[in-house]
Amino acid sequence: MAAMLASRAETRTQARILRLLRDEGPLSRAELADRLQVSRTTIAAEVGRLTELELAGDAGPATSRGGRRSTIVDFRADLRFAGVDIGATSLGVAITDGRLRVLAKAAEEIDVREGPESVLPTALRITRELLAEQESPHRLVGAGVGVPGPVDFDRGVPVSPPIMPGWDGYPVRDAMARELGCPVLLDNDVNVMTLGEQHSGVARSAQNFLFVKIGTGIGCGIMVGGHMYRGVDGCAGDIGHITVEESGPICACGEKGCLEAVFGGAALARDATAAARAGRSRVLLDMLGERGELTAVDVGAAAARGDACSVQMVREGGRRVGLTLAGLVSFINPGLIVIGGRVANLGHLLLSEIRGVVYRRSLPLATGNMPIVLSELGDDAGVVGAARMVSDALYAVE
Amino acid sequence: MAAMLASRAETRTQARILRLLRDEGPLSRAELADRLQVSRTTIAAEVGRLTELELAGDAGPATSRGGRRSTIVDFRADLRFAGVDIGATSLGVAITDGRLRVLAKAAEEIDVREGPESVLPTALRITRELLAEQESPHRLVGAGVGVPGPVDFDRGVPVSPPIMPGWDGYPVRDAMARELGCPVLLDNDVNVMTLGEQHSGVARSAQNFLFVKIGTGIGCGIMVGGHMYRGVDGCAGDIGHITVEESGPICACGEKGCLEAVFGGAALARDATAAARAGRSRVLLDMLGERGELTAVDVGAAAARGDACSVQMVREGGRRVGLTLAGLVSFINPGLIVIGGRVANLGHLLLSEIRGVVYRRSLPLATGNMPIVLSELGDDAGVVGAARMVSDALYAVE
Structure with a gap:
């Protein structure tokens, strides 16, 4: 994980709440307490803390289940992830909400052989353009990046990538994190697509x-x-x-x-x-x-x-x-x-x-x-998987 | 795990204590508290419970470290595991203590094709003979069994084993557990040897x-x-x-x-x-x-x-x-x-x-x-690995 200050889960219960909201959508406090097998007092405290962290919070009253009235919990509407999929000849970017639903996406032809000094600025420009087009206010909390070559995941750098001369050892993760002002994770394109399949594909x-x-x-x-x-x-x-x-x-x-x-x-x-x-x-x-x-x-x-x-x-x-x-x-x-x-x-x-x-x-x-x-996801596997990768890290306790 | 009443860890801390004792030998209460990052009060309570479970307990005063005097914790000396390694043409059995040190072992030639009704009684006889030879009182708390064919680990039965006609679907685990009066786990010989290598081999x-x-x-x-x-x-x-x-x-x-x-x-x-x-x-x-x-x-x-x-x-x-x-x-x-x-x-x-x-x-x-x-373990890999397999289960919280 890049050494960036970030909004992220602090406790195991917060992490489990965020993953449930991501994978299943808004849930009432009562449902969260049931699903996580913790008390409603604990849920109240943890949701309060997630509100302070500007990650999730109350989103209106829940439909009555006959008992005590509950409140719906959901992600902050302004939460955004970016998924960047760098291929040999194309570059795709998607902007998602906290549930990883794609709100905007764009792709351009590139030549990855031109190196990081040429390709990363393009990725940053597209990401910023997509964010600027968002109608409501937004806050980018994380970005995932996939590249077509071997990656040292812990260091966030490509390692001897055969089709990416000039990228060997380049600090892609940290450079992107600095520019975007949020945590960034880097992995190879295949792993990123695998996460996309797990999130919304046939897997x-x-x-x-x-x-x-x-x-x-x-x-x-x-x-x-x-x-x-x-x-x-x-x-x-x-x-x-x-x-x-x-x-x-x-x-x-x-x-x-x-x-x-x-x-x-x-x-x-x-x-x-x-x-x-x-x-x-x-x-x-x-x-x-x-x-x-x-x-x-x-x-x-x-x-x-x-x-x-x-x-x-x-x-x-x-x-x-x-x-x-x-x-x-x-x-x-x-x-x-x-x-x-x-x-x-x-x-x-x-x-x-x-x-x-x-x-x-x-x-x-x-x-x-x-x-x-x-696969039925096509090009979305890469960008959604990249967003999923960084959400997995933020919706977890280190 | 076979549905047998057994002495086993009830909490995560108990499980961690038992694994430390197995893998590193006797430790003082002070060392356990340090290693597990829990209070000495917690250690005292958990060791008390392990004593009631007849798994581990105090084994004399620790050498002074200059501070408060501590007590050494070790396995009960009467604790025994059995490791049974059934091969195509040979059958090996070892009896170990709680740390999986081999106290006695024996092997006989068999023909696995003669089927479980012939081979398992031999395994039981050797196990009982080895236990009977033990000089001090002893309590068998678990046995691991390896067989030379595919195993459904969760059900504890061989599945279509090519070189073991007559074993297909035979309830090896439960039959052995009933006879030995302790929990038994069954896996294929290769997995069992792998655990042996992890326990005391080059791995x-x-x-x-x-x-x-x-x-x-x-x-x-x-x-x-x-x-x-x-x-x-x-x-x-x-x-x-x-x-x-x-x-x-x-x-x-x-x-x-x-x-x-x-x-x-x-x-x-x-x-x-x-x-x-x-x-x-x-x-x-x-x-x-x-x-x-x-x-x-x-x-x-x-x-x-x-x-x-x-x-x-x-x-x-x-x-x-x-x-x-x-x-x-x-x-x-x-x-x-x-x-x-x-x-x-x-x-x-x-x-x-x-x-x-x-x-x-x-x-x-x-x-x-x-x-x-x-490998440098030779035939011990199978019997030690089989004992290790069942100790892993008893020294864990389900």
Whole structure:
């Protein structure tokens, strides 16, 4: 946590009240006392303190339940979180209220390779513009930031990020906190999306699940017992560099046959271009001629039009991802797998291949009740997850 | 936990006192108050209650620290745990005191395929014999049991265990608890050994580590944040059935190319026999002629004598295990890997191959400070781990 003065829970009961309000909406004092199994006197004292902290307070009388009249408790209406999702080529920002409902959002194209000195000012400008557009008075109490590379979560800095030259060791968290005047947390984009899925996606009620992002690269977020699992050095979930084919193509990391060297956005673009040039797909060759380059989206479009070569590439990729996931299922025995990221837009052709392999190659006990589903959040996963990350910290006792 | 009346911690402070005594030995009341950051009055009250529960109590005056005189607190001397380690062909039992020091142990050859009606009476007989041999009076307060197959931990029953026909769904935990008159916990052998490593092995101070058992089959125990991670269905760590070679040999599970179909005790015995018969190793052929069959131990002995074919088999196996572990390291980012099980006796030839592959194929950030070491506990890992498992439950508040 950045060393910033901030409005945040001071006691365990305050933290539990704030999380209940976030995850379930306004509740009466009587309901809070029931839910938390504490006395109404305790609730009164803690809500009084949350009012002084300008986090939450009374929001009118509750509907009578026949007994003593109660009062509704809710977040302060002026509370705001910012979620910032920095991708390789795009930057998204959302402003939310205390319940993490998105009040405003915007995105711009960027090139993350231009470095923090160029990208962070853009993020700050968009955040400030969105805040300025808010009609009512507001108070930013926290911001979460996701970046497309490994992060030392405790220090709030990117660590040797392969596609982000110039960001290695840059104090992103503290620089953003200084500019925004509120606590900021930094994590990698996959973990942030995982929190978004947990907050409002298909994994909403799941305590133990994997979120697999298939974008330009491939990564995995690990939720264990309701908490983000980051590993001993903060680099858990780096499944894109698991070896899947010992004599496979060279990966950006320098090794051979990593999962993301055989599948993912970059690999698909490479394979599609090669297939077009080798005359293996008329559809892809035409697309290449029109645009000068091919992307994973083109492969998806070609597959949707029935191009056998593209269908084969997606199937083979799904098989490779599925085999890797089957191994991880045997190892970690999760309750759910959510597949997201832009390449997941290839949709059900990819999903059915992944499902087929995982269900065939994992222990029946482990997959008997383990759905594999596509994310439905799209780009919101990143910005909402970033806001969720910092709200988790403020709605907790350190 | 079995529904048995038992002496166990009733409060968090009692639980913390019992764990401190277990893991560090006798402590004075003053030291307990310091360590737990509670008042001496609280310690006095909780130790009083532990005395009534016949778990721990005063054990004489403490050496003066210059201030007020204090009293040493220790476990009741008559407290006993039993650890039962059921393997495919052997059964080990240890009796420990409250600190889990082994006071007596014994082992017998069995055949787990004879089923629970044959094996459990043997386990009970050995346990009772060991208890009867105890010179001083004693009270068995809990027993842990490990079995070589998947276990539903919450129900205390084996689930579809491939090498234990007749055990599927058998109420091992409750049957043992009824006979022994104390709480019993059941888990698979690998998880139990993992707890043993955490208690008194090379992983003693580790909160996040993997224990890889290479025996007849291959399995993995996962310690996360100091707790055993069992997965959503209790079958986490089943790495023996991760696919490592899609067109590899048929596994006992029916699939092709599982890790334990290409390496492990059973695979080594099969490959060594084939190599001997095909004339690829004179040393192995001689051994086969003498004994009629070959085991992993023979391959180890032949490798130690410089037999090139055996060395090659161990190296290739180490490479296969290493590649699988490298993937798991990228995924879970552990702090330490401990290699145990009987095939780990192949020793440093195997270990150096595993290390080479893992360190080469995992993210530098993840392996920069991640030792890979051989277990030093041998057969004690199972029995001590089983006792540790049940002590964890009694020295905790449900």
